[in-house]
Amino acid sequence: MKFSIITVSLNAGDKLIQTVENILAQKDAEFEIVIKDGLSSDGSVDKVKALNDPHISIFEQKDTGIYDGMNQGISHASGDFYIFMNCGDHFYDENVLSRFEDAAKKHIEANGAPTEKKPLILYGSRYSSISESIEYISPKITPLVCFRNIPCHQAICYSKECFSKRLYRPEYKVRADYEHFLWSVLKNNTETVYVEEPVCRYEGGGYSESPKAIKRSAAEHKEITKMYLSKWQLFCCHLYMIVTLQPLRAALSSGPLSGLYNGLVKKLYHRK
Numbered sequence: 001m002k003f004s005i006i007t008v009s010l011n012a013g014d015k016l017i018q019t020v021e022n023i024l025a026q027k028d029a030e031f032e033i034v035i036k037d038g039l040s041s042d043g044s045v046d047k048v049k050a051l052n053d054p055h056i057s058i059f060e061q062k063d064t065g066i067y068d069g070m071n072q073g074i075s076h077a078s079g080d081f082y083i084f085m086n087c088g089d090h091f092y093d094e095n096v097l098s099r100f101e102d103a104a105k106k107h108i109e110a111n112g113a114p115t116e117k118k119p120l121i122l123y124g125s126r127y128s129s130i131s132e133s134i135e136y137i138s139p140k141i142t143p144l145v146c147f148r149n150i151p152c153h154q155a156i157c158y159s160k161e162c163f164s165k166r167l168y169r170p171e172y173k174v175r176a177d178y179e180h181f182l183w184s185v186l187k188n189n190t191e192t193v194y195v196e197e198p199v200c201r202y203e204g205g206g207y208s209e210s211p212k213a214i215k216r217s218a219a220e221h222k223e224i225t226k227m228y229l230s231k232w233q234l235f236c237c238h239l240y241m242i243v244t245l246q247p248l249r250a251a252l253s254s255g256p257l258s259g260l261y262n263g264l265v266k267k268l269y270h271r272k
Contacts (some may be wrong), residue, residue, distance in 0.1 A: 001101050003031040003157070004079030008069035009045070010038040012087035017047045022090040024055060029097035031055060036073035038063045067168040067176040074163055081122070082158045084177075088203040089154050092127055096199055100157045103195045111191070114159035119190045121158055121181075123151040124199040139194040146182050147225055147237040153177045155199035162190060174213050175220040182228040 005023050009016045016035070023033050035058045037045050045058060059076050063069040070084060081104065085091075100122050107120065114120040125136045137155070138145045162184055168176040184190040225234060 002079040004077035006073035011042040015088040016044040067170040071167040090201040092198040119161035124195040126152040174217040
C-alpha cells in the first residue's frame with residue numbers, strides 16, 4: 001500500500017522544507033512526497049532538492065490557485081491513497097501513515113478494496129496550533145456533519161478512486177475541498193472510516209482565515225450545501241446550530257478553555 005502526500009507550494013520559505021522533513025519521518029509505510037510548486041522564486045524548492053531524497057518528486061508548473069495546484073499534483077501521484085499537506089502543516093506523529101494503512105487493510109478485509117464505484121476515505125482529528133488542543137471530529141459522517149464540520153483537509157486520506165471521476169473544482173477558491181468531500185460522501189457512494197488518533201498538526205492562520213476569505217467561504221458554503229442537502233436537511237441543520245448555540249461553541253473550541261471543551265467533545269463522540 002503506497003501513500004502519495006501532495007504538497008502545493010509557492011514561495012513558502014522554510015515552511016516547505018519543514019513540512020517535507022516532517023513527512024520523511026514517517027515510519028513503517030511506503031510513501032512518496034509529490035511537491036507541486038507554482039514556480040517559486042524564493043529558493044524554497046532548492047532546499048528540498050538539496051535533500052536528494054528518493055521519496056521526493058518535484059514538479060514546477062504555473063497554476064491558477066491552490067486547488068488547480070492540487071489537481072496537478074494528483075496527476076503526478078502514483079500512490080493508492082492521497083493526503084494533502086500544506087506548507088507549514090505536519091503529521092501529528094511518525095506513525096500516522098502506518099495507522100492509516102492498518103485501518104485501510106482492516107476495512108478492505110471486511111468490505112473489499114476501493115473501486116471506482118466504491119471509493120474510500122479515511123479520516124481523523126487534528127491538533128490545532130492555535131487552540132493548542134486536539135479538535136475531535138465525529139466518528140460518523142452524517143448530513144449534519146457535512147453541513148457544519150467535516151474533517152480537516154489535512155486529516156483526510158483519500159483512495160485514488162475518489163478522484164477517478166472528477167477532481168477539485170477550482171472555481172471555488174476557498175471551499176473546493178469541502179465541495180469535493182460533500183460530492184464524494186453524499187453523491188458518489190464513498191465509504192468513510194474514522195481513525196481515532198489525531199492525524200495532523202494544523203498551523204492555521206492562512207489565506208482561508210483572512211477576513212476576505214471568510215466572507216467568500218460563507219458564500220461558497222451556502223452555495224455548496226444547497227447543491228447537496230435538501231431544503232428539509234438545511235432547515236434541520238440551521239435549527240440545530242441555533243439550539244446548540246453554535247457561535248458560543250466555536251468560541252469555546254478555540255479559546256482559553258479549548259482543552260476542556262475539546263475533551264468533552266471527545267467523550268461525547270466516543271461514549272459507549
